[in-house]
Amino acid sequence: xxxxxxxxxxxxxxxxxxxxxxxxxxxxxxxxxxxxxxxxxxxxxxxxxxxxxxxxxxxxxxxxxxxxxxxxxxxxxxxxxxxxxxxxxxxxxxxxxxxxxxxxxxxxxxxxxxxxxxxxxxxxxxxxxxxxxxxxxxxxxxxxxxxxxxxxxxxxxxxxxxxxxxxxxxxxxxxxxxxxxxxxxxxxxxxxxxxxxxxxxxxxxxxxxxxxxxxxxxxxxxxxxxxxxxxxxxxxxxxxxxxxxxxxxxxxxxxxxxxxxxxxxxxxxxxxxxxxxxxxxxxxxxxxxxxxxxxxxxxxxxxxxxxxxxxxxxxxxxxxxxxxxxxxxxxxxxxxxxxxxxxxxxxxxxxxxxxxxx
Amino acid sequence: xxxxxxxxxxxxxxxxxxxxxxxxxxxxxxxxxxxxxxxxxxxxxxxxxxxxxxxxxxxxxxxxxxxxxxxxxxxxxxxxxxxxxxxxxxxxxxxxxxxxxxxxxxxxxxxxxxxxxxxxxxxxxxxxxxxxxxxxxxxxxxxxxxxxxxxxxxxxxxxxxxxxxxxxxxxxxxxxxxxxxxxxxxxxxxxxxxxxxxxxxxxxxxxxxxxxxxxxxxxxxxxxxxxxxxxxxxxxxxxxxxxxxxxxxxxxxxxxxxxxxxxxxxxxxxxxxxxxxxxxxxxxxx
Amino acid sequence: xxxxxxxxxxxxxxxxxxxxxxxxxxxxxxxxxxxxxxxxxxxxxxxxxxxxxxxxxxxxxxxxxxxxxxxxxxxxxxxxxxxxxxxxxxxxxxxxxxxxxxxxxxxxxxxxxxxxxxxxxxxxxxxxxxxxxxxxxxxxxxxxxxxxxxxxxxxxxxxxxxxxxxxxxxxxxxxxxxxxxxxxxxxxxxxxxxxxxxxxxxxxxxxxxxxxxxxxxxxxxxxxxxxxxxxxxxxxxxxxxxxxxxxxxxxxxxxxxxxxxxx
Numbered sequence: 004x005x006x007x008x009x010x011x012x013x014x015x016x017x018x019x020x021x022x023x024x025x026x027x028x029x030x031x032x033x034x035x036x037x038x039x040x041x042x043x044x045x046x047x048x049x050x051x052x053x054x055x056x057x058x059x060x061x062x063x064x065x066x067x068x069x070x071x072x073x074x075x076x077x078x079x080x081x082x083x084x085x086x087x088x089x090x091x092x093x094x095x096x097x098x099x100x101x102x103x104x105x106x107x108x109x110x111x112x113x114x115x116x117x118x119x120x121x122x123x124x125x126x127x128x129x130x131x132x133x134x135x136x137x138x139x140x141x142x143x144x145x146x147x148x149x150x151x152x153x154x155x156x157x158x159x160x161x162x163x164x165x166x167x168x169x170x171x172x173x174x175x176x177x178x179x180x181x182x183x184x185x186x187x188x189x190x191x192x193x194x195x196x197x198x199x200x201x202x203x204x205x206x207x208x209x210x211x212x213x214x215x216x217x218x219x220x221x222x223x224x225x226x227x228x229x230x231x232x233x234x235x236x237x238x239x240x241x242x243x244x245x246x247x248x249x250x251x252x253x254x255x256x257x258x259x260x261x262x263x264x265x266x267x268x269x270x271x272x273x274x275x276x277x278x279x280x281x282x283x284x285x286x287x288x289x290x291x292x293x294x295x296x297x298x299x300x301x302x303x304x305x306x307x308x309x310x311x312x313x314x315x316x317x318x319x320x321x322x323x324x325x326x327x328x329x330x331x332x333x334x335x336x337x338x339x340x341x342x343x344x345x346x347x348x349x350x351x352x353x354x355x356x357x358x359x360x361x
Numbered sequence: 362x363x364x365x366x367x368x369x370x371x372x373x374x375x376x377x378x379x380x381x382x383x384x385x386x387x388x389x390x391x392x393x394x395x396x397x398x399x400x401x402x403x404x405x406x407x408x409x410x411x412x413x414x415x416x417x418x419x420x421x422x423x424x425x426x427x428x429x430x431x432x433x434x435x436x437x438x439x440x441x442x443x444x445x446x447x448x449x450x451x452x453x454x455x456x457x458x459x460x461x462x463x464x465x466x467x468x469x470x471x472x473x474x475x476x477x478x479x480x481x482x483x484x485x486x487x488x489x490x491x492x493x494x495x496x497x498x499x500x501x502x503x504x505x506x507x508x509x510x511x512x513x514x515x516x517x518x519x520x521x522x523x524x525x526x527x528x529x530x531x532x533x534x535x536x537x538x539x540x541x542x543x544x545x546x547x548x549x550x551x552x553x554x555x556x557x558x559x560x561x562x563x564x565x566x567x568x569x570x571x572x573x574x575x576x577x578x579x580x581x582x583x584x585x586x587x588x589x590x591x592x593x594x595x596x597x598x599x600x601x602x603x604x605x606x607x608x609x610x611x612x613x614x615x616x617x618x619x620x621x622x623x624x625x626x627x628x629x630x631x632x633x634x635x636x637x638x639x640x641x642x643x644x645x646x647x
Numbered sequence: 648x649x650x651x652x653x654x655x656x657x658x659x660x661x662x663x664x665x666x667x668x669x670x671x672x673x674x675x676x677x678x679x680x681x682x683x684x685x686x687x688x689x690x691x692x693x694x695x696x697x698x699x700x701x702x703x704x705x706x707x708x709x710x711x712x713x714x715x716x717x718x719x720x721x722x723x724x725x726x727x728x729x730x731x732x733x734x735x736x737x738x739x740x741x742x743x744x745x746x747x748x749x750x751x752x753x754x755x756x757x758x759x760x761x762x763x764x765x766x767x768x769x770x771x772x773x774x775x776x777x778x779x780x781x782x783x784x785x786x787x788x789x790x791x792x793x794x795x796x797x798x799x800x801x802x803x804x805x806x807x808x809x810x811x812x813x814x815x816x817x818x819x820x821x822x823x824x825x826x827x828x829x830x831x832x833x834x835x836x837x838x839x840x841x842x843x844x845x846x847x848x849x850x851x852x853x854x855x856x857x858x859x860x861x862x863x864x865x866x867x868x869x870x871x872x873x874x875x876x877x878x879x880x881x882x883x884x885x886x887x888x889x890x891x892x893x894x895x896x897x898x899x900x901x902x903x904x905x906x907x908x909x910x
Binding site: 076123126127129130131133134135137138139141142144145261264267268271310311313314315317318319320321322323324325328329332 | 624
């Protein structure tokens with residue numbers, strides 16, 4: 004069957020394809036190959052950074068589904084991460100469950116909490132929903148704080164967890180974690196991409212754009228909104244659980260409102276409404292503080308004293324949020340898309356059949 | 362008696378914050394998540410201007426200048442550009458502003474905890490053994506003056522009527538000759554000024570530090586409890602939150618008082634989301 | 648022939664970059680006259696008014712062609728507040744008053760300090776408003792809201808008054824009264840009015856000149872009484888007056904004729 008050019012599709016099946024142009028398949032293959040080879044050329048420190056990015060990616064995917072695709076503003080993402088971490092703590096310390104049971108269990112507990120946090124979304128939208136999630140965040144963090152306080156004197160600096168063990172293998176060291184997380188992130192990304200381009204994704208996007216109209220079209224708001232919350236919480240919970248194993252320590256102080264805001268920053272910077280955006284945003288925001296740190300190396304010594312670097316790192320996230328919202332609301336993903344489109348159409352400036360003047 | 366005094370003064374702090382939030386919501390349908398940070402930075406500016414020049418009057422000038430510049434800047438550079446976008450864009454910008462201000466506290470003032478010292482004169486003794494310092498008295502008087510001024514402004518002045526009209530329908534207001542940009546900038550300036558006043562008062566009674574920004578959340582709760590579009594509600598809501606916090610600290614558990622505003626929020630959201638005096642509206646209107 | 652107050656030439660407005668709402672619209676509004684713009688739903692009349700008054704609703708609506716000039720000065724694309732200062736005041740179809748303000752406050756909102764037209768004078772034209780001074784505008788009846796809206800518009804000292812769907816939702820007798828009042832005001836204040844109406848008869852009864860719009864274009868124009876007696880206008884917009892006797896086949900065939908102006 005003749006292809007009607009790279010922009011035009013002739014069947015629904017075609018338009019739903021993930022990789023639409025030949026070079027994209029090549030690109031993905033190259034990226035995966037590079038990803039597999041990367042550890043052989045990297046230091047532990049670099050692997051550590053990548054692992055942090057991977058963990059953030061998993062959490063960001065969750066928030067992207069909830070806020071970017073389904074349009075439910077949530078400031079409670081840190082609470083979901085905390086649930087994952089603390090479920091891990093409870094199951095490993097008190098019940099001594101193995102790794103391969105704990106992580107799915109964390110997903111389940113995440114789903115339950117996601118369901119609960121999602122209930123207000125059936126009644127509220129907009130600001131009031133955001134505030135409900137905020138309230139939920141504090142409630143959950145309070146519970147975790149109480150748990151940690153009652154844990155015992157040793158918990159003041161955080162609760163330690165042993166390294167995860169799969170079968171006879173102990174998951175230890177940056178390189179091992181890298182491969183493990185790479186597989187997980189790839190699987191989750193593929194899963195999300197598929198979810199998003201099929202019915203659930205379309206339902207979510209309809210809800211995001213105008214939920215009254217979506218309901219009129221027969222989309223069950225309850226089911227899809229709660230599903231979005233549950234899925235988001237599950238992914239965040241898994242991320243939190245893995246993060247707990249990765250750093251071997253869990254402390255409730257890490258799960259602040261600022262962390263939730265950082266995840267929101269990830270999806271804004273990445274571009275709400277695209278899986279690629281979630282990944283790009285997660286990587287960008289995770290690496291940002293390190294980049295700033297490196298930047299300061301070039302500045303005169305006098306500037307690096309005290310908390311200035313830290314302050315700038317904190318402020319940079321805020322500045323990114325504002326700048327992206329004002330000037331590039333569709334985020335890094337849009338920048339990628341524009342570049343892609345530019346080369347795709349070159350040497351033409353407009354798409355064929357583009358009749359409106361700009 | 363001390364109980365009454367403390368609660369009243371806490372109410373004043375929260376009421377000023379809540380008033381600012383209500384004004385911004387009425388004017389532009391924006392919920393300002395940066396209000397606490399603005400208050401504390403305003404307090405710091407007051408402190409620094411006072412410190413640098415040694416004169417309390419110049420501190421006031423500094424604070425006023427800060428209010429005007431910051432309020433106008435936030436509106437003109439940021440909020441004005443996102444009119445008409447989905448509601449979360451404006452909110453997330455305020456979240457971004459909150460983060461930047463927090464960073465400013467760390468970078469500019471090194472997050473040092475400071476107290477605003479207005480020369481503690483002999484305190485006034487009240488019946489029942491309570492004492493009110495001059496700072497406390499100033500808090501109460503200034504807050505009342507602010508609210509009275511606001512009421513008079515909105516009800517009786519021409520600009521106040523234009524304000525209310527713009528808040529309801531900015532396009533119509535613009536077509537009837539009102540410079541909507543000016544009105545909305547003014548709304549932001551007033552809100553920032555209220556927050557700054559609150560920050561200064563708080564800095565005088567307690568302290569200013571990077572942890573103090575949590576008063577913003579208490580103020581937001583107060584505004585929500587009273588109704589996001591009701592100034593009357595702001596005062597009532599502030600009282601409720603202040604009272605609840607005081608009772609929690611005294612009778613239950615001091616640690617809980619930090620999270621208390623949010624428990625109140627949960628209750629309000631479940632029972633009466635639009636607050637006590639808010640208009641019963643569709644809850645997602647931008 | 649003096650230059651008309653408002654001149655619109657070849658105006659084109661496009662929604663969301665794909666849907667052309669109006670195209671090639673040209674009209675003249677002579678000073679001191681009442682001009683009616685009539686047509687059915689969706690003809691583009693409201694879009695025309697909005698384009699003239701800067702009241703275009705959102706980012707994605709743009710004037711893509713044509714000029715609008717006020718006394719020879721080009722006013723395309725200015726913001727509503729500037730056009731209001733230049734004297735172009737629009738009374739929109741919906742949301743024409745501030746519902747949460749009292750009637751008195753609504754009028755005070757629009758009143759100018761150097762008012763040539765005072766609130767008292769508005770009370771003179773519309774005595775009901777004086778009675779309802781302290782009532783919230785949201786609680787007024789449709790007709791009263793309409794008079795309040797016109798009152799507010801007049802207080803802004805308009806050079807050109809644009810009114811969108813004055814008669815919508817009003818009883819016939821109220822329409823007649825209001826239209827009559829409008830003509831009286833226009834004559835007294837030497838006010839130029841561009842009136843957009845679906846109720847063609849009511850509009851043409853007070854207008855000096857009329858334009859007929861259809862599918863985004865002006866298809867007919869002429870003096871108001873010419874339009875009132877024109878057979879095609881009567882057939883399509885005025886209910887086809889008094890042809891019950893002539894029911895011959897040839898006359899019925901008339902209904903199958905394509906609209907003459909497309910020919």
